[in-house]
Amino acid sequence: MSATPILQLDKVDKFFNDVVAVERVTLDIAEGEFFTIVGPSGSGKTTLIRMLVGMDKPTNGDILLRGERINDVPANQRPTCMVFQSLALFPHMSVGENVAYPLKCRGLDKAARRKRAEECMLLAHLPTDYYDRPVTKCSGGERQRVALARALAFDPDILFFDEPLSALDYKLKKLLEKELKDIQRETGKTFIYITHSLEEAMVMSDRIGVMNMGRMVQIGAPRDIYRAPKNRFVSEFMGEVNVLPVKAEAGQLRCESLDTLFKVPPGKEAIDGTLVVRPEDMRFVNGAEPENGVVAGEGFNEYLLGSRIQYQVRAGEMTFLVEKQRDSAPPEVQSKLTFSPENSMLFAE
Numbered sequence: 001m002s003a004t005p006i007l008q009l010d011k012v013d014k015f016f017n018d019v020v021a022v023e024r025v026t027l028d029i030a031e032g033e034f035f036t037i038v039g040p041s042g043s044g045k046t047t048l049i050r051m052l053v054g055m056d057k058p059t060n061g062d063i064l065l066r067g068e069r070i071n072d073v074p075a076n077q078r079p080t081c082m083v084f085q086s087l088a089l090f091p092h093m094s095v096g097e098n099v100a101y102p103l104k105c106r107g108l109d110k111a112a113r114r115k116r117a118e119e120c121m122l123l124a125h126l127p128t129d130y131y132d133r134p135v136t137k138c139s140g141g142e143r144q145r146v147a148l149a150r151a152l153a154f155d156p157d158i159l160f161f162d163e164p165l166s167a168l169d170y171k172l173k174k175l176l177e178k179e180l181k182d183i184q185r186e187t188g189k190t191f192i193y194i195t196h197s198l199e200e201a202m203v204m205s206d207r208i209g210v211m212n213m214g215r216m217v218q219i220g221a222p223r224d225i226y227r228a229p230k231n232r233f234v235s236e237f238m239g240e241v242n243v244l245p246v247k248a249e250a251g252q253l254r255c256e257s258l259d260t261l262f263k264v265p266p267g268k269e270a271i272d273g274t275l276v277v278r279p280e281d282m283r284f285v286n287g288a289e290p291e292n293g294v295v296a297g298e299g300f301n302e303y304l305l306g307s308r309i310q311y312q313v314r315a316g317e318m319t320f321l322v323e324k325q326r327d328s329a330p331p332e333v334q335s336k337l338t339f340s341p342e343n344s345m346l347f348a349e
Contacts (some may be wrong), residue, residue, distance in 0.1 A: 004205055005064075006031040006190050007052070007158060012061035014047050018126040023214040025061075029192065034184050036193045037225065039211035040237070044161065045194045048211070053160050054078050065157070081156040085163045087147040089135050095121070095132030095146050102154040120221065123187060124149035125179055141172045148180075149228045152187065161193040162178040165200065189342050198238055202226070230345040235276045242282060242320050244275040246346075253346070255293075257316060262293040263341040273348040279310060279323035281343035285336035295337040302330075313337060 005028040014022040029035050050056040051063065054075030062069050070078060079189055089098050090197075100117040108116070118128045124145040125235045127275045130138075144164060151159050161180075163172045163212045183202045186193045195201055202222045209219045229235040244262070246253035248270035252261045253321050255275070264270050283295055297315035304326065311322045313335055320337055 004031055005029060006033075006066060008064040009052075009066075010062045012048075012051065012062070013059045014044075014051060015057065015059045020214050022058075024217055025216045027209065027216060027219065029190065031190055031281065032188050034181065034193070034204055034206045035209065036195060036205040037206075037209045037211060038195055038198065038201045038237070040196065043211040044214040045211050047084075048160060049160055049194050050190065053080060054081050068180070070233075071228045080160060081154045081158075082160040082162060083147050083149040083151050083164050084226045085166055087143055087164070088218065089143060089146060089150075091136050093135060094131065095126065095133045095135050095138065095142075098135055098146050099149045099153050101150060117149070120149040120152040121145075123152055123183060125183075136342040140168055141176060144168070144176055145179075148183065152183075152189075156189070158190045158192060161191065163195050166195070166197070173200075179206055210237060212237075220341070229345065232276065232349040233285075235345055235347070239322055240279055242277045244277070244318075245273075246275045247272045255336060257318060258293075258295055260293040260295060262344070263291075265344050265346050266342050268346045271346065271348055273346060276345040277339045277343065279321040280308075282320060282322040282337055282339050284322065284331045285338050290337050290338040292341055297335055297337060299331060299335055 007029040009025050009027040012022060012025045013020070015236055025048060037048060039045045047056065051058050052211050054073060056068070058071055065078070074143055089172065090101065093101070096114065096117050099120055100113040103113040103116055114131070121128055121130065126142065126145045130142070136142065138146060147164070165176055168176065177200055180191070193204065205222055207220060208222055208225055210225065211217065212233055214271055218225055218234050225234065226238050229238060235241055244255045245257070246255050246262065249261065251264070251270050253275055254261050255265060262275060295315050297313040297320060299311060300314045301312040303310045308323055308324055309326045309328070311324070311331060313320045315320060322337060
């Protein structure tokens with residue numbers, strides 16, 4: 001993947017009267033990158049992508065495509081294409097006619113349109129004998145592939161995706177996540193994708209940008225954001241966590257509701273705040289002397305998650321989640337929990 005930015009944002013703002021939708025976003029996206037923007041509803045991600053596509057103009061700041069400022073360039077004059085959640089397919093056309101539509105707009109003759117459309121259909125994992133099939137006779141997954149093939153036929157520099165998989169069932173969604181990543185690798189195109197789904201972002205992305213309240217609060221590789229979030233919001237948004245309110249005490253951290261002392265994560269100083277531990281980093285004490293504080297609780301429920309199983313343990317007014325491999329021995333009803341200091345995260349919030 002080239003390190004040369006194909007798209008750059010420099011201190012981009014978007015205001016709607018007194019409402020700040022996007023604030024001071026600065027970002028470089030490399031050519032050939034799969035970049036995903038995630039965030040809760042109202043975080044600004046849809047407004048941001050509308051500016052990138054050319055549907056809205058920034059209030060302040062600059063958007064650069066290959067070094068050229070494109071703030072005022074309308075969407076239909078940009079070498080970019082958007083795949084919407086609604087797909088926006090033409091119901092009166094066949095699959096092939098939908099795919100070939102941008103080629104028809106460019107004036108290509110019928111034979112050239114069909115040849116290029118069939119190439120794009122194969123790239124999108126659609127058989128070419130679907131060319132004359134009415135698009136209304138296609139399944140949800142097939143319509144997703146038609147929309148993608150049409151975008152590829154446009155041959156854009158950048159493909160934008162606005163939550164295109166959100167309406168699909170789980171199994172089909174997981175299949176298409178992998179297919180989208182494969183297609184992006186095969187074509188070498190730059191994909192910019194927005195979603196509220198952590199799983200989609202983790203599976204497909206080279207990098208993730210996490211938005212909250214209009215700001216880009218962290219950018220990085222999926223593994224880095226998951227294991228080293230910058231703040232409590234990111235830690236909780238990027239997966240389930242156990243949250244312990246703590247206060248500094250003699251170089252350690254006391255959770256008053258548990259009346260337990262915990263060690264400070266390596267490289268941190270003891271402060272009042274929140275100690276965060278992911279379920280897979282919690283473990284049951286099995287008789288060995290633990291290296292950290294111990295939580296005594298009672299097993300309340302369990303949840304089968306495919307190859308993993310998650311246990312819910314209640315300790316006083318607090319509830320903990322512990323995740324283990326499915327074939328692990330089940331814990332006792334009366335359980336003790338602990339975690340390694342290096343697997344915990346400490347935030348001032």
